[in-house]
Amino acid sequence: MxxxxxxxxxxxxxxxxxxxxxxxxxxxxxxxxxxxxxxxxxxxxxxxxxxxxxxxxxxxxxxxxxxxxxxxxxxxxxxxxxxxxSPVSVENCSRTKLEQMMAAMGVPMPEKTGRNGYWLKRGDAAAQQKSDVVYCRDADELAAAKTEFERRGITNWVVSAHVLGDLIKFYGVRGGFFKYYYPSDDGISKFGAEAINGQAQHYPFALDDLKETVAKVADITGLAVYGGDAIVDATGHYYIIDFNDWPSFSxxxxxxxxxxxxxxxxxxx
The missing domain is CATH 3.40.50.11950 (Rossmann fold)
Incomplete structure (x- = not known):
């Protein structure tokens, strides 16, 4: 060095x-x-x-x-x-814009609808409080959560189906550094929402493929320091559910x- x-x-x-x-x-x-x-x-x-x-x-x-x-x-x-x-890379991480960018490059993401509930997330910025990311058990709860967002002045949001599987958190730095962890193993949580996916079963998955996908998302956004969340289902398929600039790396x-x-x-x- x-x-x-x-x-x-x-x-x-x-x-x-x-x-x-x-x-x-x-x-x-x-x-x-x-x-x-x-x-x-x-x-x-x-x-x-x-x-x-x-x-x-x-x-x-x-x-x-x-x-x-x-x-x-x-x-x-x-x-x-x-x-x-860079400031441009941070702006690319607003949820709405990021989701569009990831969809365009074929990043594995949850479907918009499913049988296991929904996630409603504010789309204009990263979560600032627990109520900015809401799990809804069904369509009625989703509609009620959207109404509450509007009451708070939030009109830009993204919706995705809840995916059953292991929640993992990953951390990266441009140049090859990559780490991932299971929050259910160490109990570290920001809002406690990780508990909805329950105890991780440690399903096997293609780690190198996940690392490659995450690196591509970092490249397209321009981020050099980044982190995010993914779900690995029982078949080993992974879904990127969050990607953000500069986590705390705790x-x-x-x-x-x-x-x-x-x-x-x-x-x-």
Whole structure:
């Protein structure tokens, strides 16, 4: 690995707004600090609401999601700042847009209808609270959940059929890093919705194929740091049910931080 000249580079970490880190505020802070540690340099970490055009940085490790912040990051990119993840890639992860992109490239996803219930998810942004992702047992509950979304001012949403099988969470960094875990094995949960799929049976599946698919989704969105969820059914078929920018990596923080730091090193070669 090439050594960075710490006296020449100014690095800033941008922590996403608390609304985008439900039950994960501390975990988000820790992954950014771990990245700074692996760079062997001081990294100033600021909240995304404080980022403005006056910030001077060679590299920005950004977890930001607010539209205003993403616009600032675009301007900084135009000035030559390396931004990881890029603002365009984050915008590509709104659920509605992401679903369209994945469908166009043939990514395995759940059907729109099924016999085991539905998931209703806000489509304009990542989940900000538990009620942004709702499991509905039948069509009547789905209709009621849509009405509640509209009452809250949410008119952009996606619907998918619930798939029976093992829920897995995966984490990745451009360049080959990939890890996956079963939430039912370690009990780590953001909202508790993982329990709907029950205890994992650890159905065998084609891991290399899943890794390849996830890498392709990362490429098409432009994300360098990413994570998501998948369901593996009893036949070994997998379905991507979520894909997002920069998770907290709490299950593999140090390994991931080293790989994220490497992105800056690779760019500086």
């Amino acid at each position: 090439k050594e960075l000249n710490t006296r020449e580079l100014k690095v800033v970490g941008v922590r996403r707004d608390d609304r985008f880190s439900p039950n994960s505020v501390e975990k988000d802070r820790l992954i950014l600090e771990a990245v700074g540690h692996h760079l062997a340099m001081d990294m100033v970490v600021i909240d995304e609401s404080l980022l403005d055009e006056s910030v001077e940085a060679d590299i920005i490790f950004s977890m930001a999601r607010l539209p205003k912040t993403l616009q600032v990051l675009r301007l900084l990119e135009q000035r030559g700042t390396l931004v990881i993840n 299950r593999c923080r140090e390994e991931a931080a080293a790989e994220i730091a490497r992105l800056a090193v690779d760019n500086d070669r």
